[in-house]
Amino acid sequence: xxxxxxxxxxxxxxxxxxxxxxxxxxxxxxxxxxxxxxxxxxxxxxxxxxxxxxxxxxxxxxxxxxxxxxxxxxxxxxxxxxxxxxxxxxxxxxxxxxxxxxxxxxxxxxxxxxxxxxxxxxxxxxxxxxxxxxxxxxxxxxxxxxxxxxxxxxxxxxxxxxxxxxxxxxxxxxxxxxxxxxxxxxxxxxxxxxxxxxxxxxxxxxxxxxxxxxxxxxxxxxxxxxxxxxxxxxxxxxxxxxxxxxxxxxxxxxxxxxxxxxxxxxxxxxxxxxxxxxxxxxxxxxxxxxxxxxxxxxxxxxxxxxxxxxxxxxxxxxxxxxxxxxxxxxxxxxxxxxxxxxxxxxxxxxxxxxxxxxxxxxxxxxxxxxxxxxxxxxxxxxxxx
Amino acid sequence: xxxxxxxxxxxxxxxxxxxxxxxxxxxxxxxxxxxxxxxxxxxxxxxxxxxxxxxxxxxxxxxxxxxxxxxxxxxxxxxxxxxxxxxxxxxxxxxxxxxxxxxxxxxxxxxxxxxxxxxxxxxxxxxxxxxxxxxxxxxxxxxxxxxxxxxxxxxxxxxxxxxxxxxxxxxxxxxxxxxxxxxxxxxxxxxxxxxxxxxxxxxxxxxxxxxxxxxxxxxxxxxxxxxxxxxxxxx
Numbered sequence: 001x002x003x004x005x006x007x008x009x010x011x012x013x014x015x016x017x018x019x020x021x022x023x024x025x026x027x028x029x030x031x032x033x034x035x036x037x038x039x040x041x042x043x044x045x046x047x048x049x050x051x052x053x054x055x056x057x058x059x060x061x062x063x064x065x066x067x068x069x070x071x072x073x074x075x076x077x078x079x080x081x082x083x084x085x086x087x088x089x090x091x092x093x094x095x096x097x098x099x100x101x102x103x104x105x106x107x108x109x110x111x112x113x114x115x116x117x118x119x120x121x122x123x124x125x126x127x128x129x130x131x132x133x134x135x136x137x138x139x140x141x142x143x144x145x146x147x148x149x150x151x152x153x154x155x156x157x158x159x160x161x162x163x164x165x166x167x168x169x170x171x172x173x174x175x176x177x178x179x180x181x182x183x184x185x186x187x188x189x190x191x192x193x194x195x196x197x198x199x200x201x202x203x204x205x206x207x208x209x210x211x212x213x214x215x216x217x218x219x220x221x222x223x224x225x226x227x228x229x230x231x232x233x234x235x236x237x238x239x240x241x242x243x244x245x246x247x248x249x250x251x252x253x254x255x256x257x258x259x260x261x262x263x264x265x266x267x268x269x270x271x272x273x274x275x276x277x278x279x280x281x282x283x284x285x286x287x288x289x290x291x292x293x294x295x296x297x298x299x300x301x302x303x304x305x306x307x308x309x310x311x312x313x314x315x316x317x318x319x320x321x322x323x324x325x326x327x328x329x330x331x332x333x334x335x336x337x338x339x340x341x342x343x344x345x346x347x348x349x350x351x352x353x354x355x356x357x358x359x360x361x362x363x364x365x366x367x368x369x370x371x372x373x374x375x376x377x378x379x380x381x382x383x384x385x
Numbered sequence: 386x387x388x389x390x391x392x393x394x395x396x397x398x399x400x401x402x403x404x405x406x407x408x409x410x411x412x413x414x415x416x417x418x419x420x421x422x423x424x425x426x427x428x429x430x431x432x433x434x435x436x437x438x439x440x441x442x443x444x445x446x447x448x449x450x451x452x453x454x455x456x457x458x459x460x461x462x463x464x465x466x467x468x469x470x471x472x473x474x475x476x477x478x479x480x481x482x483x484x485x486x487x488x489x490x491x492x493x494x495x496x497x498x499x500x501x502x503x504x505x506x507x508x509x510x511x512x513x514x515x516x517x518x519x520x521x522x523x524x525x526x527x528x529x530x531x532x533x534x535x536x537x538x539x540x541x542x543x544x545x546x547x548x549x550x551x552x553x554x555x556x557x558x559x560x561x562x563x564x565x566x567x568x569x570x571x572x573x574x575x576x577x578x579x580x581x582x583x584x585x586x587x588x589x590x591x592x593x594x595x596x597x598x599x600x601x602x603x604x605x606x607x608x609x610x611x612x613x614x615x616x617x618x619x620x
Contacts, residue, residue: 009489291485294446295499296474298467377446
């Protein structure tokens with residue numbers, strides 16, 4: 001208790017210096033936590049994917065479609081429970097900056113496969129029955145002030161023209177990691193319209209979402225589906241939903257790598273700053289440490305005192321950093337929610353924050369400990385006269 | 386070599402040199418000295434004569450190049466760093482010229498500090514620290530920080546810190562060098578009392594003839610060589 005008191009008193013002996021160092025660590029931990037959360041947000045699609053769902057797409061590229069006729073053949077594959085056509089629509093609402101994901105899906109099979117999107121039964125049934133209806137996530141409707149029955153027009157980018165929809169259902173996520181900013185409408189509406197306006201593009205599907213009995217058969221089902229269409233004009237590539245999501249992430253792997261490196265660089269830089277502060281502190285008090293040695297304090301006790309001081313400063317900064325990360329993440333979420341619909345601080349990130357603060361404190365103490373414990377008492381005493 | 390009977394400190398053929406780059410500067414040459422239990426010895430000599438170096442060697446905070454130092458029957462030159470630290474904690478009290486109190490601790494806490502290295506309970510530590518402060522007549526200043534005390538008071542706190550573990554030997558390096566005459570007299574009287582009443586063996590380095598006059602024996606160091614014994618009064 002006495003030594004803890006001594007550690008605390010020494011840590012805050014130079015108040016301005018101590019608080020500036022704490023501020024530095026706070027900002028570093030805040031930045032580290034936010035960057036880690038950005039990385040988590042990047043992977044959230046993959047993390048939230050279900051092992052019971054496969055995605056079948058054109059083997060050449062995601063931008064190539066598959067014939068509608070494949071649906072029945074895929075459905076006949078042993079182990080398959082549901083097959084749902086889904087196409088990325090890429091529509092724009094009023095202005096391109098209002099980005100949100102919008103998909104044409106076959107609603108009954110799609111939402112049977114995705115129970116994480118929760119609807120009121122009445123709204124869901126109304127949506128299923130109205131071919132021009134659409135369903136949207138709670139956050140999306142809040143963002144644009146849409147109410148049930150409102151007509152919303154999307155400007156097609158992949159499928160040209162103005163497309164009108166009526167809001168029939170609003171979903172919310174089963175848990176906080178479910179994206180509540182997605183716009184779903186009837187694939188039949190898209191297909192029927194294309195039959196009128198661009199017949200060559202009709203009866204084409206962006207990808208099929210395939211439901212399977214159990215996760216263990218995923219590889220066998222995927223192989224069976226792809227074998228069915230081998231040597232056809234549109235060969236398929238079937239993979240788990242997680243692998244499919246990760247293939248999107250891999251396209252931006254370089255960005256994720258840069259973010260990881262920056263987050264590490266932040267910690268290394270702040271460790272250097274803290275080490276400099278601790279070295280300065282230890283150098284100024286070398287005489288005091290010599291007195292403690294004279295009194296009989298051994299190297300381990302001296303090292304513990306210095307390490308304790310360093311950890312008090314670094315962990316204080318870490319604690320403030322973690323506390324400030326919550327409001328900062330909320331601001332980040334409100335500003336960049338369109339790009340990171342799920343921006344949640346994870347327990348893992350908070351643990352990494354704490355570990356980073358601890359490492360900064362421990363690393364900062366290494367050189368001062370070495371200098372203080374290796375200096376001879378008589379030499380240190382001579383320095384203070 | 387075994388210590389002489391009744392001898393608190395036995396120094397035999399001790400030499401010490403400092404290295405400054407490639408240059409070796411001899412400080413002590415073949416010093417031998419015997420100090421009896423309960424003796425009050427003053428080491429005098431000009432600056433650079435090696436007084437403080439000899440004191441540091443006796444206190445176990447520096448190492449000899451050759452020779453032996455036996456204190457209370459323990460050959461401290463053969464101890465490891467850890468063993469030497471443990472020995473210092475229990476066997477010797479050090480009084481510095483500039484007091485060297487820990488500024489963030491109160492007078493009481495400064496005195497209690499060496500007791501953290503003992504097995505005493507918190508209650509016992511506090512009792513010992515209070516007693517030590519009573520001995521130096523500073524019971525009313527326990528909660529004061531060093532910056533709130535005069536030089537003489539700080540040195541008395543330093544003396545309380547030196548005696549709180551009840552060591553047999555006190556070493557003092559210019560204990561009155563930074564004090565005015567009145568404070569210096571108080572400190573010297575206190576040391577004299579610790580020597581006479583508690584039987585502490587005291588080895589004091591000083592430039593001040595008035596301080597040296599309190600000692601039973603004065604030894605002079607000149608260029609690293611100890612002169613003959615100059616007894617004053619018996620212990």
